[in-house]
Amino acid sequence: MTSIDAFKTPSSRSCLAVVLAAGEGTRMKSGKPKVLHQVANRSMVGHVLATLTKAGATSVAVVIGPDREDVAKEVQKGFPEARIFVQKDRLGTAHAVLSAREALELGADDVIVAFGDTPLVLAETFAKLRAPLAQGAGVVAMGFEAKDPTGYGRFITSGDELRAIREHKDASVDEREITLCNGGLMAIRGDLALMLLDRVGNDNAKGEYYLTDIVEIARDLGHRTAIAIVPEEEVHGVNDRAQLAAAEHMIQGRLREEAMASGVTLIAPETVFFSHDTQLGQDVVVEPHVVFGPGVVVEEGAVVHSFSHLEGTRIASGAGVGPFARLRPGARIGPKAKVGNFVEIKNTELGAGAKVSHLTYLGDASIGAEANIGAGTITCNYDGFGKYRTEIGEGAFIGSNSSLVAPITIGKGAFVGSGSVITDDIPDNALGLGRGRQIVKEGWAIEFRHKARPPGRNNRSCHNRLRKLIPF
Template identity: 75%
Template sequence: MTSSVSPVQGSARSCLAVVLAAGEGTRMKSNKPKVLHEIANRSMLGHVMATVMSAGATEVAVVIGPDREDVATEAHKIIPGARAFVQRERRGTGHAVLSAREALEREPDDIIVVYADTPLVTPDTLAKLREPLANGAAVVGLGFEARNPTGYGRFVMSGDELLHIREHKDASEEERAITLCNGGLMALRGDVALTILDRIETKNAQAEYYLTDAVNIARRLGYRTAAVIVSEQEVHGINDRMQLAMAEHMIQERLRRNVMLSGVTLVAPETVFLSHDTQLGRDVVVEPHVVFGPGVVVEDRTVIHSFSHLERTHIAADARIGPFARLRPGASVGPKAKVGNFVEIKNTDVGAGAKVSHLTYLGDASVGAEVNIGAGTITCNYDGFGKYRTEIGEGAFIGSNSSLVAPITIGKGAFVGSGSVITENVTDDALALGRSRQVVKEEWAGSFREKAKAAKKR
C-alpha cells in the first residue's frame, strides 16, 4: 500500500506525527474502540501509523481517550517507540493536538496531524502535505472536492493560498456553496506550532477548540498558509459499520490493483480478498473467491484455485493449492507441491513435490519431499491436553483413510496401508498395516433383514 517516495521523505527534516485516536466511536455500536476495528486485517490505527512512518515521521505521538490502554497497546505494537498522550476532556481537535504538548515542545521541523479513523491516506499525500512547510508555509491544510459538501468545513482560497477553513455550522451561505472541503489532516511548522495552537479559542457554534482556526491565526501572525488537494476517497473517514465496509471495499480495490500491476493474475478480482501484508510473486494465478488472511507469502507461478482460505502461510514456487483448501497458521508448502480440495493444513511443512490431494487434515506435522497422502488421512495431533507432531519421511506413501496417531514417525519410502490406524513408528521402506483382518459371513445380510422386519411388526 505504500507508494513512491516524495522528495520530502528523503530529506533530513525531522517530523512529528500526531495521531488523534481519542474518539469514542459510539456510532460503531461496539465494545471495541473505533480505531481498533480492522480493514484488510489491520486496525485503522495500524494503517495510519504505518503510513506516517512511510511518510518520514521521526517521532509519533498518539492521543488517546481516558482508560484506553488497549489503544496505546496497539500503537506500541505497530511502533514500539510511539508515545501515548491522554486527552482527558473532549474539547475539540485543537485541544486534542495540544494534549501532546510535551512532544510539540521539542519543535521538530514538521508536524503532521492525522486521524486514526482516516486510514486510506497514502504516504505520498502526507509527504506532499509537508512540502510547503519546507518552502516557508506555517500551516498546510488537506482538502478535497466533495460531491456533497454538507457537513464539511470549507476551504476559502485566494489563488494557491488558504485563507480560512470555515466549519459548516459557522459558514455563511456563500461559503456553504464552496465544494472544496476540509479533509481534516493538517501540517504545521514545528517552530511556530505552539505559538499558533495556544491562540485557538472557542468562539464558534460548538464552543470547541477547532484545529482549523490555526489557518486564521497563522495569517494574523503574518505566516503563509497553503493547501494540498487529494481525492475524496483518500480522506474517507469511518464513523459507523457502513463506512467501515466502504473503506474495506476501497482498500481492497487498491490492494488488488497493486498486485495485478506487479504481475499477478486475479481471474475475478472483485471476489478475491487480500490482507494489507499479502505478498504474491510474479505469474501467480488466483482464481475466484479466495481469501488471504494476514501473513501470507506466495512465490512465483503458484496457482491458488477457487474457494481457498489462507492465513499465516508460506507457499513456494510452482505449487498448486485448492480448490476449497484451508491453510491455517504455520502451514508451509514446498515447491511444486499440491494441496488439493477439502484439505486443511495447520502448523505443518509440506515438502517439495508432495501431494495432499483431497479430504485430508494435517496438523503439527512434517511431510517430506515427494510424499503422497491418500484421501481421508488425518494426523491425530491433540489428546485434549497437548499437541504432538507427526514426521513423514520423503517418498513415503500414506494410503487412504489412514489415522496417524502422534507423536509418530513414518520413515523414508515407507508405505502405510489404506484404512490403517498407526500408533507406532514405521521404519524406512517398511509397510505398516494397522487394521483388523477382514471377516466375511456368508448369507448374513438376508437373515439380518428378515429379523429386522419381524421386529418392526411387533
C-alpha cells in the same frame, strides 16, 4: 498514482506526527474503540501509523482517551517508540493536539496532524502535505473536492492561498456553496506549532477549540498558508459500520490493482480479499472467491484455486492449493506440492512435490518430499492437553482413511495401509497396518435377508430381530 519522489522533502528535516485517536466511536455500536476496528486485517490506527512511518515521520505521538490501555497496547505493539498521551476532556481538535504538548516542545522541523480513523491516506499524500513547509509555508491543510460538501469545513481561498477554514455550522449561506472542503489533516511548521495552537479560542457554534482556526491565526501573523488537494477517497473517515465497510471496499480495490500491476492474475478480482501484508509473486494465479488472512506469502507461479482461505502461510513456487482448502498459521507448502479440496493444514511443512489431494487434516506435522497423503487421513495431534508432531518421510504413501496418532514417525518410502490407526513408528520402506482382519462368510447375506424379514412381521419387530442376527 504520483510517485512519492515528486513530493520528497529534504531528508534532513525532522517530522513529528501527532495522531488523534481518542474518539470512542459511539456510532460504531461497539465495545471497542473506533480506531481498533480493522481494515484489511489491520487496525485503522495501525494503517495510519504505518503510512506515516513510510512517509518519513521521525517521531510519533498518539493521543488517546482516558482508560484506553487497549489503544495504547495496539499502538506500541507495532510502533514501540511511539509516545502515548491522554486527552482527558474532549474540547476539540486543537485541544487534542495540545495533549501532546511535551512532544511538541521537543521541537521538530515539521508537525503532521493525522487522525486514527482515516486509514486510506497514502504515504505520498503525507509527503505532499509536508513539502510546502520546506518552501516557507507556515501551515498546510489537506483539501478535496466534495461530491456532497454537507457537514465538511469549507476552504476559503484567495488565489492559491488558503485564507480560512470555516466549519459547516459556522459557514454563511454563500460559503456553504463551496465544494473545496477540509480533509482534516494538517502540516505545521514546527517552530510555529505551539504558538499557533495556544492562540486558538472556542468562540464558535460548538464552543470547541478547532484546529482549523490556526489557518487564520497564521495568516494574521504574516505566515503563508497552503493547500494540498487529494482525491476524496483518501480522506474517507470511519464513524460507523457502513463507512467501515466502504473503507474496506476501497482498500481492497487498491490491493487488487497493486497485485495485478505486479504480475498476478486475478480471474475475478472483485471476489478476492487481501490482507494488508499479503505478498504474491509474479505469475501467481488466484481463482475466484479466495480470502487471504494475515501473514500469507505466495511465491512465483503458484496457483490458489477457488474458495480457499489462507492465513499465516507460505506457498512455494509452482505449488497448487485448493479449491476449498484451508491453510492455517504455520502451514508451509513446498515447491510443486499439491493441496487439494477440503484439506486443512496447520503448523505443517509439506515437502517439494508432496500431495495431499482431498479430505484431509494435517496438524503439527512434517511431510517429506514426494510423499502422498490419501483421502481422509488425519493427524491426531491433540490429546486435550498437549500438541504432538507427526513426521512422515520422503516418498511415503499414506493410505486413505488413516489416523496417525502423534507423536509418531513414518519412515522414508514407508506405506500405511488404508483404514489404519497407526500408533507406533514405521521404519523406512516398511508397511504399517492398524486395522481388524476382514472375515468373509459365504452365503450369509441370503440367510440374513430371509430371517430379517419373514412374512407377517412389522418393521419394528424386523428391526429388533435384525440387530440380533448381525454378528458384529
